[in-house]
Amino acid sequence: NHFNGVSGINARDVHRFLKVGRDYSTWIRARIKQAGFIENQDFLIVENLSSPELASTNNKQLSTMARPQKLIDYIVSLDMAKHLCLMEKNEIGRAIRQHFIEAEKQLRTSSPAIYKNTLSKTIERLESIDRNKEMTDAIKAQFGKLLTALIAPPLNTFVLLIIAAIIYCVHFKKLAKFIALISFTWLYIMSAPFTGLLLTDNDDIPALTLDEYKQAQAIVILGGGSYPTKELYAETASGAPQLERLRYAAFLQKETGLPILTTGYSLIGISEGDLMAKELNQFFNVPTQWIENKARNTEENASFTKNI
Numbered sequence: 001n002h003f004n005g006v007s008g009i010n011a012r013d014v015h016r017f018l019k020v021g022r023d024y025s026t027w028i029r030a031r032i033k034q035a036g037f038i039e040n041q042d043f044l045i046v047e048n049l050s051s052p053e054l055a056s057t058n059n060k061q062l063s064t065m066a067r068p069q070k071l072i073d074y075i076v077s078l079d080m081a082k083h084l085c086l087m088e089k090n091e092i093g094r095a096i097r098q099h100f101i102e103a104e105k106q107l108r109t110s111s112p113a114i115y116k117n118t119l120s121k122t123i124e125r126l127e128s129i130d131r132n133k134e135m136t137d138a139i140k141a142q143f144g145k146l147l148t149a150l151i152a153p154p155l156n157t158f159v160l161l162i163i164a165a166i167i168y169c170v171h172f173k174k175l176a177k178f179i180a181l182i183s184f185t186w187l188y189i190m191s192a193p194f195t196g197l198l199l200t201d202n203d204d205i206p207a208l209t210l211d212e213y214k215q216a217q218a219i220v221i222l223g224g225g226s227y228p229t230k231e232l233y234a235e236t237a238s239g240a241p242q243l244e245r246l247r248y249a250a251f252l253q254k255e256t257g258l259p260i261l262t263t264g265y266s267l268i269g270i271s272e273g274d275l276m277a278k279e280l281n282q283f284f285n286v287p288t289q290w291i292e293n294k295a296r297n298t299e300e301n302a303s304f305t306k307n308i
Contacts, residue, residue, distance in 0.1 A: 008044065008075035011084070018088050028074050031087060037080055044075040141296040157187045214256045218289070221249045222301050223264020223272030236269045238279055246276055250284035259289035263305050265296045 015024045022030075037043055076084070082101065085094070149155050160183040168176035224242030228235060238246060253260055260280065264272025271293035280286045290308050295301040 009081045011074040011076045042080045046073045157183045219258050219260045221262045250286045253286050261290040263292040263295050263301045
C-alpha cells in the first residue's frame with residue numbers, strides 16, 4: 001500500500017490518535033465526502049478479517065462459535081493524513097499534523113526524487129479539489145436562486161397554474177379549478193397598485209444623516225447583478241441595482257472620506273467585486289480600498305468580509 005513510493009497510513013490509527021468522538025467508519029466516510037478525496041489516488045480501501053470481540057473471556061464455547069468480522073481499513077496518503085488532522089481543528093490534530101510534516105522533511109532529505117514527484121502530484125490534486133469545490137458551490141448557489149425564483153412572485157403563480165393543468169388532466173377538475181382560482185387571485189393581489197404601495201412604504205424608517213454615516217468604519221457595497229455588454233468601455237457592466245449602489249457609495253465616499261469595500265462573485269467573466277471597483281474608479285473617480293470576489297450571496301458577503 002504505497003503512494004508514489006511512500007508507505008500509506010492507516011486512517012484507523014489517525015482516528016485513534018485524534019481521539020475523535022464519532023464512530024470510525026462514519027467519520028472517515030464523512031471526511032472523504034467533505035474534502036472530495038479520491039479512491040486509489042488519496043486513499044485505498046483494504047478489507048481484512050478481524051477476530052471477534054467477546055462479551056466475556058470466560059465463555060470459550062462462544063469464542064469458538066463466533067465468526068471473524070469483515071474489517072474495512074482506509075490506507076491514506078501522507079497528504080490526506082495531514083488534511084484529516086487539519087480538519088479536526090484541535091490541538092491534537094495540529095500536533096499529529098506537525099509529526100507528519102517532520103516525516104515529510106525526512107523524506108525530502110533521504111529521497112529527494114520521490115519527494116519531488118509526490119509534491120508535484122499533491123499540488124495537482126489540491127488544484128483539482130479547489131476547482132471541483134468551486135464548481136459544486138456555484139451549482140448549489142444557482143440552484144438556490146432558481147428555487148427562490150420558483151416560490152416567489154410572479155413565478156409561483158405560474159407554477160400553481162401548471163400544477164392545476166396537470167391535476168385537470170388526471171380528472172380532478174374541481175381541485176384544478178380551485179388551484180387556478182387561487183393562482184389568479186394571488187396574481188391580481190400582487191399586481192394591484194395598493195400592494196406595491198404597502199410593500200414599498202418605508203416612511204417609518206428614518207434616513208441616516210451624513211454625521212451618522214461618518215461614524216461608520218467603511219462603506220461596503222454588495223454586488224447587485226451584472227450583464228455582458230458590447231459597449232466600448234467594457235465587456236461586462238453593472239446592472240441597474242448595482243449601478244445605483246455604486247452611485248450612492250461614490251457620493252458617500254466623497255462626503256465622508258470613508259474607505260470602500262466591494263464584494264461579489266460572478267460565474268462568468270469578471271467578478272462583481274472587481275467590476276464595481278473598476279467602475280467606481282472609471283466613472284466616479286473614487287478609489288476602492290478592499291475587494292472581495294468570492295461571495296455568492298449575502299451570507300457569504302458578511303462572512304468573507306468579516307476579517308477584512
